Amino acid sequence: MGATAGPVWGRAEQQDFRSRVRGTLLGVAVGDALGAPVDRMGIEEIREAYGPEGIVDLVPAYGRRGAVTHLTQLTLFSVDGLIRAQVRRDTGAWHPPTDLHRAYLRWAATQRDWGPDERRAEDGWLAREEWLYARRGPSRSLLAGFGDERMGTLEAPKNPGEAGPEAAARSAPFGLLVGWEPQLVAQLAVECAAQSHGHPAATLSAGAYAVVVHGLARGESLDGAVQHALATLAARPGHEPVSDALQRALGAVRQGMPTPGRVEELAGGGTAEGILSAAVYCSLVGEDVRHGLRLAANHGGPSAAATALTGGLLGALHGETALPPAWLAELEGRPTILELADDFAMEMTQGPALHGPAGASPAWLTRYPRA
Template sequence: MSAAATGPTTSIWGRTEQQDFRSRVRGSLLGGAIGDALGAPATHLTLDAIRARYGPEGITGPTGAEPDNGATHTPAPPARITAATQLTLFTVDGLIRAQVRRDTGAWHPPTDVHRAYLRWAATQRDWGPDERRKDNGWLAREEWLYSRRDPARACLLGLADDVMGTLDRPKNPDARDPAALTRSGPFGLLVGWEPQLVLQLAVECAAHTHGDPAAYLSAGAHAVIVHGLARGESLDAAVQRTLALLAQRPGHQPVTDALQHALGAVRQGMPSPGLVASLGEGHLAQEALAIAVYCALVGEDIRHGLLLAVNHDGPSAATGTLCGTLLGALHGETALPPGWLAELEGRSTLLELADDFAMEMTQGPALHGPAVNSPGWLARYPRA
């Protein structure tokens, strides 16, 4: 990563711009989590099975989930997230830590994001937070995150040791599922970066667990689309910009073709599960991205787009996460369905992290640097 890839500073952010940015950050993270929770109960079901369980219209809102480990005495929240949202939270944590660590002269965001993913991996094997690790920061001390929520095998294997996957030596070279893709939205919220640098960072961090070019380029493509939306572009314009950047990358054709198919499906008539199915089931990363983009483009509102994204044969949690991330970044938090948001698991954590990210990206120099250090901020996001 280039040292020139710096985030925005307060000198270029007015109050209105800061408020709009915070709304889009909140919208992206909360929207992705809502889509994740909507799709989670159906992620291993066919469309016919979804309709058989939930009625002819399929999923129409948060449906709840089975209690952890089958413990029937433990009530499940109506909108319970999966590993996709867990990892997205740690992506944000890693990006904040990368900005804070710049003060030390250490500037390699892929390393900081990888360390954040290792903290997530600890939540998948430990009973609870290790209070002795003061350098873990606040997110890794959130006890509710210490729960396995259908994590992808490639994520568990890729983060099973401290060795960081790189583009030259990626982890799981044959992994093509959308798990690296679903955690990549926060890279697009680096609105002070150039799009090609956002693409590069997302691709490098996807290679920590997913080494197939279609998988890591899908992650990069999603990040660049979010980046355009967070900057105020239309979804169509953001996709077109992404296609232009992808064309410069070896191995881009499966992802480019998938996005082109999504754009073509928009022109084929009224939105329908049949048109969603024409884009694939979503078990491959580029298919999941195409489904999410299509549903976001044709959705009459966020509710309609998300329901279209989760009622299909494939991994509904993944496509719901991606679609919600796009629509939340496009419209901001106030456009999210309030009833669904009220039932969302971990909402307070998502909001806290979103606001911390927005503060770091807009006011970081006032929190830490050569002339000032906020002890509270550095306790939340240690440099170590």
């Protein structure tokens, strides 16, 4: 797998990119935190618990307001794996799916260990963040997919019947590879999805979501980014369920005021392509980020995945300043997310100065070891 030459980074371009990276990762997390307390509750159950408008603000889950789930945890490890892939490229080794798989294995260790092992310097800094050592509702598919060293591939995927949205929900960071062509972004997301969710609809939904984020991070409109994803999907066998789901999202925009029923209809029982469709729809019709996330949360189904996907789209589209400040103030792990986002932006814009042929920063290689 190769990558294309990156863009030329002036100061304004670097600042815009950094804002979109921060917006994407914070958007995933704050969406996740909004949807987590009502995940898989029916709409009437949500209204009974939180009032006639449903959930409209962060409420406690896992013992605190602003708590995130495994979806945010895995998204952060996706970023960590992408940075490590760039750093390891200096050694002549270039196979990003392997680096992502190693990152997901580091996440899996957080789900079974009491805390970080300080002796494992090769794990890097993210795996030493103690707040990540919390089990937040990971599915059996994830725990099985990353339960051993074997890496799932498109030819031999892990959990080949698993069509849920969790692989897509960790795929926003692939879209932030703005120097790559969309086809390569899709390919990486698809290959990494197969490591835990091997059903074609799940892998292709991850690829489509990454391409939409990619378009937004490069300054496209949301409608334009979805069209770009449809064009990218069209070249892939078996794309029809995912392409049809995206088309349904675009068509639903013209059907009047958004309702929980329409979001739930698009969500289609919680399949990957259904949740992707619902997230695109909520992002298109939301009056602002807060409204879009509330739409994504208030339906019967996997609300955390829907809100995480929606948050990633809106964060990539608008940048970090559009996200609700009051929600960000209570967001679990916010300092870590910001630090990782800024590291990613620095790696993508200034990587050769950090670990290139001209020299290397020992501090950077301690944070993101080549091992």
